[in-house]
Amino acid sequence: MGGYNGGEMLDRKLIRENAEMVRAGALRKGVDAPVDEFLKVDEEWRASVAELESYKSELNSISKSIGQLIGQGKKEEAEAAKQKTSDIKEAIKELEPKERELEAKLQDIELKFPNLPHDSVPDGKDADDNVTIREWGTRPEGEFLPHYEIAEQLGLIDFERAVKVSGSGFAVYTGAGAKLQRAIINFLADFQSEKRGYTEVWPPALVLSSSLVGTGNLPKFADDLYGTVDDLWLIPTAEVPVTNLYRDEILDAEQLPLKVCAYTPCFRREAGAAGRDTRGILRMHQFDKVELVKYVLPENSYDELEALTNDAEQVLQALGLHYRVILLCAGDMGDKGCKCYDIEVWSPGEQRYLEVSSCTNFEAYQSRRANIRFRREKGAKPEFVHILNGSGTAVPRLLVAILETYRQPDGSIMIPEALRPYFGADSIPAN
RNA sequence: GGACAGAUGGCUGAGUGGUCGAAAGCGCCCGCCUGCUAAGUGGGUAAGGGGCGAUAGCCCCUUCAUGGGUUCGAAUCCCAUUCUGUCCGCCA
Numbered sequence: 147m148g149g150y151n152g153g154e155m156l157d158r159k160l161i162r163e164n165a166e167m168v169r170a171g172a173l174r175k176g177v178d179a180p181v182d183e184f185l186k187v188d189e190e191w192r193a194s195v196a197e198l199e200s201y202k203s204e205l206n207s208i209s210k211s212i213g214q215l216i217g218q219g220k221k222e223e224a225e226a227a228k229q230k231t232s233d234i235k236e237a238i239k240e241l242e243p244k245e246r247e248l249e250a251k252l253q254d255i256e257l258k259f260p261n262l263p264h265d266s267v268p269d270g271k272d273a274d275d276n277v278t279i280r281e282w283g284t285r286p287e288g289e290f291l292p293h294y295e296i297a298e299q300l301g302l303i304d305f306e307r308a309v310k311v312s313g314s315g316f317a318v319y320t321g322a323g324a325k326l327q328r329a330i331i332n333f334l335a336d337f338q339s340e341k342r343g344y345t346e347v348w349p350p351a352l353v354l355s356s357s358l359v360g361t362g363n364l365p366k367f368a369d370d371l372y373g374t375v376d377d378l379w380l381i382p383t384a385e386v387p388v389t390n391l392y393r394d395e396i397l398d399a400e401q402l403p404l405k406v407c408a409y410t411p412c413f414r415r416e417a418g419a420a421g422r423d424t425r426g427i428l429r430m431h432q433f434d435k436v437e438l439v440k441y442v443l444p445e446n447s448y449d450e451l452e453a454l455t456n457d458a459e460q461v462l463q464a465l466g467l468h469y470r471v472i473l474l475c476a477g478d479m480g481d482k483g484c485k486c487y488d489i490e491v492w493s494p495g496e497q498r499y500l501e502v503s504s505c506t507n508f509e510a511y512q513s514r515r516a517n518i519r520f521r522r523e524k525g526a527k528p529e530f531v532h533i534l535n536g537s538g539t540a541v542p543r544l545l546v547a548i549l550e551t552y553r554q555p556d557g558s559i560m561i562p563e564a565l566r567p568y569f570g571a572d573s574i575p576a577n
Numbered sequence: 578g579g580a581c582a583g584a585u586g587g588c589u590g591a592g593u594g595g596u597c598g599a600a601a602g603c604g605c606c607c608g609c610c611u612g613c614u615a616a617g618u619g620g621g622u623a624a625g626g627g628g629c630g631a632u633a634g635c636c637c638c639u640u641c642a643u644g645g646g647u648u649c650g651a652a653u654c655c656c657a658u659u660c661u662g663u664c665c666g667c668c669a
Contacts (some may be wrong), residue, residue, distance in 0.1 A: 195627060199638045206638085209650040213595030224649090231649045396587095396624095524605065528624080 156259050157514070162188060171262035174269060174476035179259045187255060191248040198241045205234045257366075260481040261511045264448065267485050270475025276488075277475065282459065283468035285492055286551055292495035293546040294426035296553055297323060300574055303427065315416075315431035317542075322574045326561075327434070329568035330541050330548075334436040334461060335409045337564075338538050342457045344407035344438060349387035351410055352378040357390040360516030362482050372413050372431075380413035384437035385535045389512055392441065396528050397520040403442040403450055407538060410435065427542040428500065434541040440534045441518065444510070447532035448485065451507040455487045458503040458538045464564045467547050468492040470499060484509045487536075491543060495550040500543045505536030 161168050165181050172179035208227055215224040268277050297303040302323025308316045319327045339346040355377050358364040363371060363382065372380040381387060388408050397404070412435050427433070438457060442450045455471065462469045472488040479486050483506040490499035510530035513519065519528035552560040557576030561569050 192627065195638080199627070202639090203637055205649075209648095210596060212649055216595070228649045235649080524622090 156256070156261065157510075158188065158256075161185075161259070168259070168262065172260055174263050174267075175260045175479065175481070176271060176477045177258070177260045177481075180255050184252070184255045184259075187248060187252050191245070191252050194241065194245045194248050198238065198245050201234050201238050201241065205231060205238065208234075261484055261508065263476040263479060263483075264485040264507070266448070267479065268473065268475045269477075271477040272475075273478050275475040276478055277473045279471045279473050279487070281468070281470040282463060283466070283492075285468055286494050288494075290494035290497075290550050291553065292426065293493075293549045296495075296549045296559070297426070299557065300559070300577060302326070302549075302574070305426075312431075315429075317427050317430060326545065326548075326565075326569060326574070327541065329565055329570075330544060331409055331434055331436070333565055333568045334538065334541070335407065337461060337464065338407040338436060338438060338457065342405075342407075342460065342538075344405045344457075344538075347388060347391070347406055347408045349381075349384060349391075349408055349410060351381050351387075351413075353381055353387050353390070355379060357386055357393070360390050360393055361386050361512055362515060370415055372415055381410060382414045383412050383435065383537075384408040384410040385439060388437060388439045389533060389535065390516055392518045393516045395518060397441065397518070397531065399443065399520050399522050402520060402531065403440050403446065406439045408437050408439075410437070427546065428496075430542060436538050436541075438505075438536050438538040441513075441520075441531045442534065443520075444529070444532045447507050447509060447534060450532075451485060451487070451505060451534055454534050454536050455489065455503075455505040458489055458505060458536050461539050461544075462489070462491055462502070465544070465548065465562045467544075467551060469502075482506075482508055482511055484511075489539070491547045493543075493546055493550055495546070500546065502539040502543045502547075503537040505534070507532065507534045509533075 156168065161181065161184055165185060169179055169181045172181075208231055212224050212227045215221075215227065268275065270276065291299075294303070294305070298305075300323075301321055302319065304318040304320050308318040311318070335346055338344045352374070355364055358371070358379055363386065371382055374380070387410070388406050391406070392404075411432055413432050414430075416429065416431065438454060440450055440454060459469070459471065469489055469491045472490060474483075474486040474488060486504060486506040488501050489503040489505070491502045492498075493500050509532050512533045513530040518531055518533070520531050521528050548562065548565075549559060552562060554560055554573075554576075559574040561571065561573055566572060
């Protein structure tokens, strides 16, 4: 049993008992959470539940006594007891829809509550208030081409035929481009599983809507997703199937932290406007990614976030790509997260940083929705695990950075050392 | 896609209208016993929500795949759905 029991982001008790703290936290995210409305409806709901349950209790005890009377052969007394139930049944019939209505109303209100930002998250409204935590490597100097020109010159990506086949927002990788794509994927999956201690899984790319509810993509963000005529949806990220692996389960504390990595293609409608992000392969309806997901003890989740971020950063270091790590401010983080680092790789061709990973601690937000818990010891009450995830990393923007960073004066591409065993050559020759 | 069978607690598995939240076994926990172990023995062992008291504890409601229905009362009867197994067909 269990599963999705509402739309709540937060524990009802937390809001009840720490109303002002919740209000202040939401405000930091720029959300004026309906705390007062919640408290009012919550009280009405609880009163309604109590009333309904007292009637049910009465009915149950009468039913029980009828059973006993029949057992003792006292038929008339049993008949008399039956008469008493009709009023109670009537009252229950009347109260039940009222209770359900209040519950639904409460859930609507709860949907308006964001997950609360951690104390270490800076105040701020939007991306301008994000804080650069650290940089690695140095920005390459010189003249650089954008990746789509390089790709065209070397015949790595066929944009025109991609449009013919699938419309805009897709790429056809060809020849060395296709091979490089596969090399990057294999490198990333091996790196995270063999060097960083993640268990690799290969999940389905189509999932039931119930899985998308568990991660918070539905019902709110259906427009971002590709659906099918069945109740199956194309995943926007491996986060969805992987986070749902342990849905409705109670884990042992010794199993934690549970670290899972998964390569999948990702599908996003991204009903976004055309702009500089849409040029080349920077923003696509289908792209590839290795995702990292961790299920951890609540008291460790912020240390685990640092470690997760580092696992993603190590990819870029292994490839020798310049990057920076950004700590998102409260207002730029979105509703679901408590703390989030973006890792941005330097694109010499674009002369700007590109997001290749977003490492987030959701605390219990997803575990509450997906009902994933753990027990500290035998007999202890189950608690929600904390769930974190981050890309480790996205492939297309990595490819962009590699092509642009490692293009040689003669027009060839030098393949980074770490990728050579996968690519099977040192370079992509110039045409 | 067609036919049949099934879905019960951590697991195995009984239960076809009335103290059944559910026998029994296994596992696990606490105690006793034995020089240790094994064996034996007594007891305890589902989850969610609400209320009282608020470190304990007590009371109530809900849950035997899911959603509806019949009934004073359902694990047990009826309907729908989902999933699993077996056989057949089809397919990379």
